[in-house]
Amino acid sequence: MLFLEMRTKVWLTEDGKPIIGAGKVKLLKAIDEERSLRKACSILGISYKHAWLILKKMNERVGHEVVTTVRGGKGQGTFLTDYGKQLISEYEESRSFLDMTFGDETSLENISFKLSAHNKLSGRVLDIEKGDLVSKVKIEIDPEVLTSIITSDMLDRLDVQEGDEVFAIIKSTEVVLAKADGKAGMKSGTVDGGE
Numbered sequence: 001m002l003f004l005e006m007r008t009k010v011w012l013t014e015d016g017k018p019i020i021g022a023g024k025v026k027l028l029k030a031i032d033e034e035r036s037l038r039k040a041c042s043i044l045g046i047s048y049k050h051a052w053l054i055l056k057k058m059n060e061r062v063g064h065e066v067v068t069t070v071r072g073g074k075g076q077g078t079f080l081t082d083y084g085k086q087l088i089s090e091y092e093e094s095r096s097f098l099d100m101t102f103g104d105e106t107s108l109e110n111i112s113f114k115l116s117a118h119n120k121l122s123g124r125v126l127d128i129e130k131g132d133l134v135s136k137v138k139i140e141i142d143p144e145v146l147t148s149i150i151t152s153d154m155l156d157r158l159d160v161q162e163g164d165e166v167f168a169i170i171k172s173t174e175v176v177l178a179k180a181d182g183k184a185g186m187k188s189g190t191v192d193g194g195e
Helices: 022-034 037-044 048-062 082-103 152-158
Strands: 012-014 017-020 067-070 077-080 119-130 134-141 144-151 165-170 175-180 186-189
Touching (some): 012 082, 012 144, 017 022, 017 082, 022 077, 022 082, 037 048, 048 082, 077 082, 082 144, 119 152, 134 152, 134 165, 144 152
Antiparallel strands (some): 012 017, 134 144, 165 175, 175 186
């Protein structure tokens, strides 16, 4: 008999472009602990140049500095900015939420549909927990409640409010949130992508 377990990966993305995943969180945490990019690279076994390019790409994608470097004197080193700390916090909250959801054996027991890229479930927004980077949207799909994790920027673009009628679009790797735009079309947003 085979014993299989489900595993999930979490990435925060913006417009389908990955911002941060588990590997980048490890890098930021190592920088925070060591207060040095060079020491963090040594601990993680990656090159300084590779780590520097990762940080540069993150800065460009989010439009904020995630680390700052102080040169000279006793206070020198590389430190996380408040935004870098916030990224870690948002990632860990999303990771924890998914772990809790998938660990709950009853979370999907009453939803009786076949998963495919074409599942579009109509529902009503019950609650929105808006974070600085990532938001959780609870959608009532009678008799269940589904939670979609979406970037806060995309939530603003969709202009989703409590009480709105929305579609939860289930794909094999993600849950997409869509809102009818009044022109027989839909606007949609999601959290997905690569590390």
